[in-house]
Amino acid sequence: MARRNRRSKLPLDPVETQIESLSHDGRGVARIDGKTVFIDGALGGERVKFRYSKKHSKYDEGRVVEILTSAPDRVEAKCQHYGVCGGCSLMHMAPEAQLVLKQKTLMEQMNHFGHIEPEQWIEPMTGPLWGYRRKARLGVKHVPKKERVLVGFREKGTPYLALLDKCEVLDPRIGTRLGELGIMIATLAAYNRIAQIEVAMDDKHTALVFRNLDPLSESDQKLLIAYGQKNDLWIYLQSGGPDTITAIWPTSPQLSYTPEPDVNLIFEPSDFTQVNDTINQNMIQRAMALLEVCAEDRVLDLFCGLGNFSLPLAKRVNALVGVEADAALVKHAQNNAKLNQLDNATFEQADLTKTALKDYSWAKGGFNKILLDPPRSGAFEVLPQLVDLGAERIVYVSCNPATLARDAGELVHKHGYTLVSAGIMDMFPHTSHVESIALLIKQ
Secondary structure (H helix, E strand, O other), rough: OOEEEEOOEEOOOOEEEEOOEEEEOOEHHHHHHEEEEEEEOOOOOOEEEEEEEEOOOOOOOEEEEEEEEOOOEOOOOOOOOOOOOOOOOOOOOHHHHHHHHHHHHHHHHHHHOOOOOOOOOOOOEOOOOOOEEEEEEEEEEEEEEHHHEEEEOOOOOOOEOOOOOOOOOOOOHHOOOHHHHHHHOOOOOOOEEEEEEEEEEEEOOEEEEEEEEEOOOOOHHHHHHHHHHHHHHHHEEOOOOHHHHHHEEEEOEEEEEEEEEEEEEEEOOOOOOOOOOHHHHHHHHHHHHHHHHOOOOOOEEOOOOOOOOHHHOOOOOEEEEEEEOOHHHHHHHHHHHHOOOOEEEEEEEEOOOOOOHHOOOOOOOOOOOOEOOOOOOHHHHHHHHHOOOOEEEEEEEEHHHHHHOOOOOOOOHOEEEEEOOOOOEOOOOOOOOEEEEEEEEEE
16 A cells, blocks of 8 residues: 555555546646546656645646656656746647647637637647747745745746746746846845846847835945846836836836837836747737738727737728727837827727727727737627627637637627637747637628
C-alpha cells in the first residue's frame, strides 16, 4: 500500500499510469480507479510515473516525476526553469503539436458552447517562438531564507515567486535580466518595499514601472536612474493606482509602436497592448482581409482600446467609430487619430451593457461592418444591439475560445448569421492560451 501524508492524505509514492489524452490546458488525462486525474508534464499516449498534488471529489491532480514511454511530440524544454515557473505549460511539447492542441481546443469549444462549426478552418497564424513577449508584470519579493530579491513569475501551483535568472519567452531586453534586476533592487534601502515591475516595450525602448509601496529616498531614485541609464531602460515609479505612474528617467519618455507601416500609435506603460508584436501585425491584416474593407464602408470597432485595429481600418474606409469603456484609452485613441491625421476616425466612451447603442448619436448612421475584440468575458450582453445595426460582416477576435463559441453560436442560431471561417493565432507560444478569430456573415 502506498504511504500517505497524514495532513494532506495524498499518496507519497509515485503512481504509474497511462495517459489517455490532453486537456485544453495541456495536462495529461488519466483514469485511475474510475477517477480522472490531470497530470502536469504528461503528453497523450505516454506511460508515466507521477505524484498526486491535489485531490478533489470529482477529479485529482498530479505532476510527472518520470517518463517511462515518451510521446513522439515530446521535446526538451529550452528554459532551465521550466516545470518550476508557472509562466509556461507546454514547453515540453513540439511547437507543431501545440498548434494542433490549440486548434482542437477551439474546435471542441465551438461544438460544446456554440453547437457550430465554421465552413472553413483558417490556417493557424504563427510567429516567433522565443523572446516574443513585450508586456509582462513581474513579481518582486525579498526572501530572507534565499538571501536575495526574486524577480519574475510565480511557481507552478503556488503563490510564491520562482527563483529565476532569465525567461526565454520575454523579449531578451528584459528576459535576460531577471537575476540582475533582483541584485540591483537588493542594493536599495527600500529593497523590501518594491512589489512588482510592469514591463512595456516598443521597437526601440523598454519601460520598467517599479511599484513602490513607500516613497523612495533620493538615493534610491538615483540608483534606479543610474541602472536605467547604464542599460538603456526607461524608469518609472508607481506609488498607487495607474494614475500615479511617473517617469523619473528620462523626463518625458514616449512609447509607440507601428501596427502597420505609416501608422504610429503612442501608449503608456500601463495601457493594454498586445504582447506579441509580430502576431499583432499579422492579426490586423487578417482581420481587415476577412472584413473585406473598402472605401465605402462604415465600420464599428467595439472594445477598440487605443486604436490598434481602428487606425489601420480608418485608412481604408469611409468612416470608423471606435467604442471603448475605458476613458483613458479613448483619449489615447483620439490622440492617435490626430497623430496619424485620420479625421474619419472618431472614438467614443460607452459601456453598452448599461446604455443602448440607439441612444448614441454616433450610432444613428449604422454600420455595415463590425470588428469585435472583447475581454475574456466576451460580448454576449451587447450582441442584440449589434444585430440591430444589420451589419453584413462581423469579425470577432477573441482571447477566450469558450466565449467566442458562445457568442458566435448566438449570432448563428438566433440572428441569421453564418460562421464562415475561424482559426487560431499563436499569440502565446508554450502556453495553453488560445487567441482566435472568426468571420460571420449575415444571410
